[in-house]
Amino acid sequence: MGLFGGKKAKPLVGLDIGSSSVKAVELKKTKEAYELARVGLEALSPETVVDGAIIDALSVSSAIDRIYQGQKISNKNVATSVSGHSVIIKKINMPVLDEDELYDQVYADAGQYIPFDIADVSLDYQVLEPSPAGDTQEVLLVAVKRDKINNYQSALIGRTLALVDVDAFALQNVYELNYEPDAETTAALLNLGASVMNINIVRGGIPLFTRDVSVGGNQYTDALQKELELSFEDAENFKRGQAVAGVSDEQKAGVLRSVSEILVLEIQKTFDFFRATAGAAAIAHIYLAGGAARTPGLLDLLKEEFQMPVDELDPFRRVTYNPAKFSDEYIKEIAPRLAVCVGLGLRSFDAA
Secondary structure, X not given: OOOOEOOOOOOOEEEEEOOOEEEEEEEXXXXXXXXXXXXXXXXXXXXXXXXXXXXXXXXHHHHHHHHHHHHOOOOXXXXXXXXXXXXEXXXXXXXXXXXXXXXXXXXXXXXXXXXXXXXXXXXXXXXXEEOOOOOEEEEEEEEEEHHHHHHHHOOOOOOEEEEEEEHHHHHHHHHHHHHOOOOOOEEEEEXXXXXXXXXXXXXXXXXXXXXXXXXXXXXXXXXXXXXXXXXXXXHHHHHOOOOOOOOOHHHHHHHHHHHXXXXXXXXXXXXXXXXXXXXXXXXXXXXXXXXXXXXXXXXXXXXXXXXXXXXXXXXXXXXXXXXXXXXXXXXXXXXXXXXXXXXXXXXXXXXX
């Protein structure tokens, strides 16, 4: 899946701007598959990016500069992705038309599906699959508010925003490459970031249902701060497994589970809505990515609640790396946080 960019392949740096950090990935093609050429992560201060909007563009730009300098990245063409309320994703049925006619028809009809002024959005679409009868086809229509794209562009000082994707579809790119699902396998891809959880339910390579939920890793930190009277730094460190004087692991586990139960409820509501509207095959597997994917107890709680396989999504399952350049420990540590970023890096190799 890929949207809002040129159709010809060109080298791109995948740049994932989240509310807690900026991640950058550059990939190169090898005979066998893809190899990690460069990777960098820079933390952002709280309130730099809020609800998917860049509030302090200079701080984000400085973080990108540090990654570029530290990793010696020279390519100024970047691919990034967006999610949240400024993004509208709709599936529509269209007549089977040639490419030019379909383009005109999509843009003529888009207004009835998009709750924004069409002049204020960037539109793109992708044909998914024809109907069994062959007279209609399912088209995925995506609209992103232009001010959202301009907001991200504002942080790319000295660089070019060559391509914009949607977080849920970047996640799908990395899933398809690394897991090569068969056409009938239905899976739920969850990207649990600091402030937003992206949910993409896919069958093979077809997105069936996407939803962004405003819950994430920050809620764990907030709950630890409030319930255990910790500073933000102590709560963050405690969440990540470091000890904090005077607080037991049992207390931490109870607070983390209470937040995980809120997440599980949102996932359950999403699955229920999907089943009620899509009438599709049952979800067979859950894959978890994002900075909060390793929250203690979360994976086991998901298995317990949904009674299906739940695994961390590994963006490096089929993406190789040079162990002399990147240690196994480092790659394993950062892997969940890089799923979207690797998916964006893969856009360098879209077919012409």
